[in-house]
Amino acid sequence: MPKMRIVHLLIGGDVAGGQLVALRLARAARARGDEVAFVAPERGAFTELAAREGFPVDVLPLRRSFQLVAAWRLARLLRRRRADVLHTHTLAAANVLARLAGAAAHVRVISHLHIENHFRPATRFALARLDNATARLAARLVAVSEDTRRAYERQGYPRGRIEVVYNGVDLPANGGYRRNDPARIGEVARLCDVKGQRELLQALARLPEARLVLAGRDLEQGGAFQDELERESERLGVRERVEFGFHDDVPALLETLDVVALPSWTEGLPLVLLEAMARGRPVVATPVGGTPELVTDGETGLLVPPRDPEALAEALRRILDDPGLARRLGEAARARVAERFTASEQERRMLEIYDDVV
Numbered sequence: 523m524p525k526m527r528i529v530h531l532l533i534g535g536d537v538a539g540g541q542l543v544a545l546r547l548a549r550a551a552r553a554r555g556d557e558v559a560f561v562a563p564e565r566g567a568f569t570e571l572a573a574r575e576g577f578p579v580d581v582l583p584l585r586r587s588f589q590l591v592a593a594w595r596l597a598r599l600l601r602r603r604r605a606d607v608l609h610t611h612t613l614a615a616a617n618v619l620a621r622l623a624g625a626a627a628h629v630r631v632i633s634h635l636h637i638e639n640h641f642r643p644a645t646r647f648a649l650a651r652l653d654n655a656t657a658r659l660a661a662r663l664v665a666v667s668e669d670t671r672r673a674y675e676r677q678g679y680p681r682g683r684i685e686v687v688y689n690g691v692d693l694p695a696n697g698g699y700r701r702n703d704p705a706r707i708g709e710v711a712r713l714c715d716v717k718g719q720r721e722l723l724q725a726l727a728r729l730p731e732a733r734l735v736l737a738g739r740d741l742e743q744g745g746a747f748q749d750e751l752e753r754e755s756e757r758l759g760v761r762e763r764v765e766f767g768f769h770d771d772v773p774a775l776l777e778t779l780d781v782v783a784l785p786s787w788t789e790g791l792p793l794v795l796l797e798a799m800a801r802g803r804p805v806v807a808t809p810v811g812g813t814p815e816l817v818t819d820g821e822t823g824l825l826v827p828p829r830d831p832e833a834l835a836e837a838l839r840r841i842l843d844d845p846g847l848a849r850r851l852g853e854a855a856r857a858r859v860a861e862r863f864t865a866s867e868q869e870r871r872m873l874e875i876y877d878d879v880v
Contacts, residue, residue: 524557526606526880529629531584531596531620533612535566536741538712539793540611540636542568543666543689543868547609548577550869551876559603561596563616578603584616596623605629606880614639614653621656630661630879635684637666637790637811638673654678661879664872666791667812687875688815690868691796693860694773698802699849701780705842708735708779710772710794711786713748718785718808720754724831725785727758729838734760735779737769776801781841781848787828789813796863799823799855804848806837816863822855 528551530544545568548558559578562569569579580599584592600608600623609632610620617633624631641649654677657663663684665671671684707726711717719736726734740748748766755761769775772794776782782798782805789811796816798805805823807813817823824840826833841848 525555526876527557527604528559528607528609528876529600529603529605530558530560531608531610531612531616532560532562532568533616534741535562535564535569535581536739537566537568537571538741539689539790540634542793543634543636544609544611545572545575546865547869547872548572549575550873552577554873556876559605561599584612584619590619590622593619593622593626596620597626600624600627600629607632607876610634611636613637614641614649618649618652618656621659625659631659632662632664632875632879633657633660635663635665635670635674635790637788638670639677640788650677657683662875664875667815669812669815670790685875687868687871688812688863689791689793689796690863690865691793691800691859692865693800693856699780699804699845699852701845701848702778705729705732705780706735706778707732707781707783707838707842708737708775709783709785710737710769710775710797711784711792712738712742713740713751714742715747716787718787718828718834719751721785721829721831721834722783723751723755723758723760723764725783725835725838726760726763728832728835729842732838732842733763733765735765735775737767737772737775739768772797773801776803779803781806781838783807783834783838784813785826785828785834786810786813791815795823796859799852799863800859802852802856804841804851805855806834806841816858817855818858821851822858823851 561580563583573579608624608629611634657679665684755764782803784807791812808828809825819825824837826837
């Protein structure tokens with residue numbers, strides 16, 4: 523008999539930060555004898571990965587429509603899997619349905635809050651109130667950063683009930699700065715406006731010797747946004763210095779980069795920064811979401827305002843022109859991850875939460 527049965531509810535079927543956190547926790551739970559399964563709104567690269575690792579995967583479309591029948595279907599699935607815990611990695615509408623399903627199936631719900639909600643004006647009032655009300659049905663509310671916790675408390679979640687459990691990564695045995703020629707800047711993120719790729723292209727135009735890797739898929743616009751970025755790179759005269767494309771092995775890619783940039787407009791607690799910092803890579807990011815809890819400007823990386831290509835270019839230039847600075851930032855970043863953001867600590871705390879709620 524398994525120690526307990528855990529079902530992870532995902533926001534999407536593709537590979538992204540929240541899904542990778544869920545997979546890490548699923549592996550840790552299975553390693554101690556728990557039975558773990560996934561539910562996603564559609565199939566994609568992540569569900570294929572989870573299935574290859576032997577995790578059961580069910581597809582249940584909760585994301586795009588707010589229908590109580592979806593909660594009933596999820597409750598029925600939870601009963602069939604005889605679940606003890608439903609661990610959600612979703613946003614407002616799916617969180618509401620998941621908590622109702624958990625109550626109907628007598629399953630304890632852990633709501634993992636990876637990033638703050640951004641509501642459409644037409645649905646903000648009603649959906650935020652439903653989300654706030656059903657948050658009280660959750661056995662635990664877990665945020666990935668202090669900034670994310672505060673955002674949900676401002677939205678109306680019960681104060682004092684949200685616990686912060688930082689994302690974590692494994693610390694490689696070796697990590698250090700190595701200069702490439704020509705210099706390679708990289709961003710690993712889905713291709714979309716809020717990840718700042720357009721500003722990064724504009725910054726690259728101010729750095730004539732550097733090359734740029736944009737590693738990610740255009741999940742939201744089906745390739746239209748990537749086409750737009752490629753046209754922008756042509757307009758800026760940098761197309762020959764830009765590499766587009768998804769990378770399955772992100773750690774291997776990070777090893778080839780001189781500096782990792784993440785000029786996002788909004789974030790939770792970005793895994794890619796943790797992965798880069800763990801490898802001693804200097805980072806340039808924006809002070810949004812939980813990023814300032816990772817990156818102290820001038821100490822463990824450089825911070826620049828969002829949507830400011832000129833400031834972004836200047837920060838990148840500082841690192842590329844000063845190998846000593848790059849090395850110091852990378853070493854301090856690696857030490858910061860080792861101190862507070864390890865995978866083992868994240869796994870330890872989440873497994874304790876599972877035991878507490880059951």
